[in-house]
Amino acid sequence: MKDNLIVSKSKKFAIRIIRLYQYLLSEKKEYILSKQLLRSGTSIGANIKEAIQGQSKKKFLHQNCRYRSKKQANLNTGLNCYTRLIT
Numbered sequence: 001m002k003d004n005l006i007v008s009k010s011k012k013f014a015i016r017i018i019r020l021y022q023y024l025l026s027e028k029k030e031y032i033l034s035k036q037l038l039r040s041g042t043s044i045g046a047n048i049k050e051a052i053q054g055q056s057k058k059k060f061l062h063q064n065c066r067y068r069s070k071k072q073a074n075l076n077t078g079l080n081c082y083t084r085l086i087t
Contacts, residue, residue, distance in 0.1 A: 020041075
């Protein structure tokens with residue numbers, strides 16, 4: 001199976017970010033900025049994985065509408081949400 005170019009590049013990028021984080025932490029004693037850099041730099045891989053395992057727009061809207069209607073417990077809001085799904 002052929003490896004996805006985006007996945008491999010994001011993995012290499014995340015490794016570089018982790019090394020930079022370690023450098024900033026040990027050499028420069030930078031704690032706040034380095035943690036934010038680590039979180040944002042490594043979240044790219046999670047976003048790519050989510051996109052690869054994505055679903056159709058119709059299914060996504062259906063799941064979100066169902067969650068909203070349960071959360072809000074408002075019939076009109078739920079119906080409006082399902083109406084947007086159909087159109």
